[in-house]
Amino acid sequence: MARITLDNLRHSYLPNPKSDEDYALQQIDLEWQDGGAYALLGPSGCGKSTLLNIISGLIEPTQGRILFGDVDVTNVPPAARNIAQVFQFPVIYDTMTVYDNLAFPLRNRGVGKAQVDARVREIAEMIDMTDMLNRRAANLTPDNKQKISMGRGLVRDDVNVIMFDEPLTVIDPHLKWKLRSKLRELHERINLTMIYVTHDQTEALTFADQVVVMDEGVVVQIGTPVELFERPTHTFVGHFIGSPGMNLLPCEVREGQAFFHDSHVPVEGGKTSAAGSRLEIGVRPEFVSFASEGLSVDVVKITDAGRHRIVETRAGDTAIKLFVDDGMSIPEGTAHLAFDQNRTRVYADGWLAEESR
Amino acid sequence: MAAKTENQRAWFFVIPVILLVAFNAIVPLMTVVNYSVQETFGNNQFFWSGVTWFEETLKSERFQAALGRQLLFTAIILAIEIPLGIAIALSMPRSGPWVSVCLVLMSLPLLIPWNVVGSMWNIFALPDIGLLGYTLNAMGFNYDYTQQPLAAWATLIAMDVWHWTSLVVLLSYAGLISIPDAYYQAAKIDGAGKWAVFRHIQLPKMKRVLTIAILLRFMDSFMIYTEPFVLTGGGPGNATTFLSIDLVKKALGEFDLGPAAAMSLIYFLITLLVSWLFYTVMMRNEGEES
Ligand SMILES: Nc1ncnc2c1ncn2[C@@H]1O[C@H](COP(=O)(O)OP(=O)(O)O)[C@@H](O)[C@H]1O
Numbered sequence: 105m106a107r108i109t110l111d112n113l114r115h116s117y118l119p120n121p122k123s124d125e126d127y128a129l130q131q132i133d134l135e136w137q138d139g140g141a142y143a144l145l146g147p148s149g150c151g152k153s154t155l156l157n158i159i160s161g162l163i164e165p166t167q168g169r170i171l172f173g174d175v176d177v178t179n180v181p182p183a184a185r186n187i188a189q190v191f192q193f194p195v196i197y198d199t200m201t202v203y204d205n206l207a208f209p210l211r212n213r214g215v216g217k218a219q220v221d222a223r224v225r226e227i228a229e230m231i232d233m234t235d236m237l238n239r240r241a242a243n244l245t246p247d248n249k250q251k252i253s254m255g256r257g258l259v260r261d262d263v264n265v266i267m268f269d270e271p272l273t274v275i276d277p278h279l280k281w282k283l284r285s286k287l288r289e290l291h292e293r294i295n296l297t298m299i300y301v302t303h304d305q306t307e308a309l310t311f312a313d314q315v316v317v318m319d320e321g322v323v324v325q326i327g328t329p330v331e332l333f334e335r336p337t338h339t340f341v342g343h344f345i346g347s348p349g350m351n352l353l354p355c356e357v358r359e360g361q362a363f364f365h366d367s368h369v370p371v372e373g374g375k376t377s378a379a380g381s382r383l384e385i386g387v388r389p390e391f392v393s394f395a396s397e398g399l400s401v402d403v404v405k406i407t408d409a410g411r412h413r414i415v416e417t418r419a420g421d422t423a424i425k426l427f428v429d430d431g432m433s434i435p436e437g438t439a440h441l442a443f444d445q446n447r448t449r450v451y452a453d454g455w456l457a458e459e460s461r
Numbered sequence: 462m463a464a465k466t467e468n469q470r471a472w473f474f475v476i477p478v479i480l481l482v483a484f485n486a487i488v489p490l491m492t493v494v495n496y497s498v499q500e501t502f503g504n505n506q507f508f509w510s511g512v513t514w515f516e517e518t519l520k521s522e523r524f525q526a527a528l529g530r531q532l533l534f535t536a537i538i539l540a541i542e543i544p545l546g547i548a549i550a551l552s553m554p555r556s557g558p559w560v561s562v563c564l565v566l567m568s569l570p571l572l573i574p575w576n577v578v579g580s581m582w583n584i585f586a587l588p589d590i591g592l593l594g595y596t597l598n599a600m601g602f603n604y605d606y607t608q609q610p611l612a613a614w615a616t617l618i619a620m621d622v623w624h625w626t627s628l629v630v631l632l633s634y635a636g637l638i639s640i641p642d643a644y645y646q647a648a649k650i651d652g653a654g655k656w657a658v659f660r661h662i663q664l665p666k667m668k669r670v671l672t673i674a675i676l677l678r679f680m681d682s683f684m685i686y687t688e689p690f691v692l693t694g695g696g697p698g699n700a701t702t703f704l705s706i707d708l709v710k711k712a713l714g715e716f717d718l719g720p721a722a723a724m725s726l727i728y729f730l731i732t733l734l735v736s737w738l739f740y741t742v743m744m745r746n747e748g749e750e751s
Pocket residue numbers: 117128146147148149150151152153154155
């Protein structure tokens with residue numbers, strides 16, 4: 105087991121990439137700590153699978169290095185890397201029994217019979233499949249098939265990392281939750297590095313200690329679920345995480361102060377160093393409230409979302425959403441908004457101004 | 462719920478199909494059955510003869526020899542075409558511009574009619590003027606398929622392999638490209654070698670199409686007629702007189718309708734029985750409940 109370092113990684117599927125657009129991965133520098141539970145979160149097509157396949161060695165990166173501990177494994181084939189990977193659609197060996205499926209990675213590596221048996225039974229126990237060991241794998245339900253795929257990943261005790269590429273896509277919703285908590289529980293038990301790829305924020309936030317958010321081939325933020333929520337360092341994170349996502353208000357900055365529609369908006373730290381061609385104030389709906397004075401807006405729409413209501417207001421062309429708890433009154437027509445200063449920040453060209461990239 | 466309305470109108474829609482099947486399959490088959498249990502001395506007079514013709518046919522050395530040749534021929538071409546077809550399908554590219562080139566090349570032999578294939582090879586293999594025959598003789602082989610039984614067999618087998626291996630290739634290839642990439646990727650990560658990938662991924666995924674390929678090739682080669690008829694006419698001697706050639710000789714050449722009909726039915730039943738047995742064995746593990 106080891107720390108995994110991605111150093112100056114770029115990848116293009118084209119033989120002769122020229123512009124940045126040709127790259128599926130723009131530029132990745134990342135460290136995965138030993139034993140961490142990570143989620144890799146991003147919309148479809150942002151390069152998550154590409155990144156996983158580079159770590160597992162199925163794809164050789166156009167540029168950059170992969171280190172396991174201090175060893176450069178960039179040119180090492182997948183079978184020699186000691187990694188395990190579970191794919192979106194369950195992969196099972198149809199002709200074999202569940203037992204043989206689980207034993208397959210061990211037998212291919214010449215592990216002794218007694219040890220194979222012990223490991224297979226242990227893993228079967230973990231994934232609740234002991235009573236199915238002698239069944240033919242081909243005839244199982246999709247979730248049991250996917251459990252076998254996971255089991256084959258877990259069966260080797262020498263792996264550096266086990267990676268899950270959207271493993272619950274084909275699973276029924278009510279089983280998804282069960283399998284995910286199973287994985288979480290397994291992580292606590294065997295303390296192995298796990299990377300869980302998903303485009304679903306709930307899955308990512310419930311599984312991981314650290315979430316790596318990607319967009320268009322770039323890692324935009326790494327942080328705990330709380331950090332991603334409270335302090336998005338990129339407007340993409342603000343928008344992608346949370347429902348609804350962060351409000352973005354086009355603004356001007358004069359002498360370190362932000363102005364929206366000529367009204368002054370106090371921001372975190374009292375002052376901003378933002379400079380760039382596209383400046384925006386970002387604040388989540390959770391941190392906006394009605395006030396007796398301040399920015400004036402028109403109330404446009406109210407949606408009931410259970411414990412609170414989502415109110416959509418408009419200032420000129422800009423929509424601003426806010427949460428109002430049940431029981432609180434909502435003004436009609438024109439109203440005023442206040443922003444929680446400590447959760448209101450300025451973004452320059454998408455990036456949080458106060459954060460060095 | 463309201464009572465289910467019952468009417469017989471559905472039959473109305475099924476009748477055309479039943480009539481069609483009746484006229485092109487059942488009626489001819491019944492005529493054959495009819496002939497097979499009767500004796501005639503001409504003048505369109507028939508007498509009941511029971512199973513005599515069946516007994517006679519099964520006991521006749523001529524039938525047994527033809528059946529033996531038939532089984533051997535089919536066994537040989539299956540043993541060559543199936544592995545060869547799989548091997549070619551495995552070596553074809555999975556994507557890229559060469560895919561269509563390969564597919565077109567593979568389809569070409571399949572598009573040529575049986576009798577044309579026979580004539581082509583007839584000329585191609587002629588020992589004095591045919592390209593193949595002439596070349597073989599020039600290289601020092603004594604090859605003449607019109608005289609030597611072995612050469613006649615070799616030529617027929619080569620012709621059938623050339624004509625029909627493509628079918629196995631195309632079916633296997635269809636099975637192969639339906640395997641998602643993830644299977645190969647998982648196999649790599651699980652440390653599986655080439656053989657294990659073939660044995661545990663490719664072969665099982667090809668099983669259904671291979672079953673169809675084997676069935677088609679079995680039935681087709683078991684009933685082979687046109688090619689040997691055009692190429693060798695069943696000779697030299699009786700060396701390539703397979704069942705259907707023998708049958709035609711008997712029915713049309715000697716006009717022995719009773720025995721010929723009995724032989725057709727036996728022939729038909731053997732084909733049906735082998736196909737059924739094979740299919741049942743291949744599919745016995747499919748579709749268990751989950
Ligand atoms: N084998 C491939 N060949 C060419 N382009 C690919 C291939 N696989 C993925 N891509 C492209 O690379 C980008 C990233 O894809 P992927 O890593 O699969 O994204 P994700 O897993 O996040 O959905 C996408 O634009 C996709 O079209």
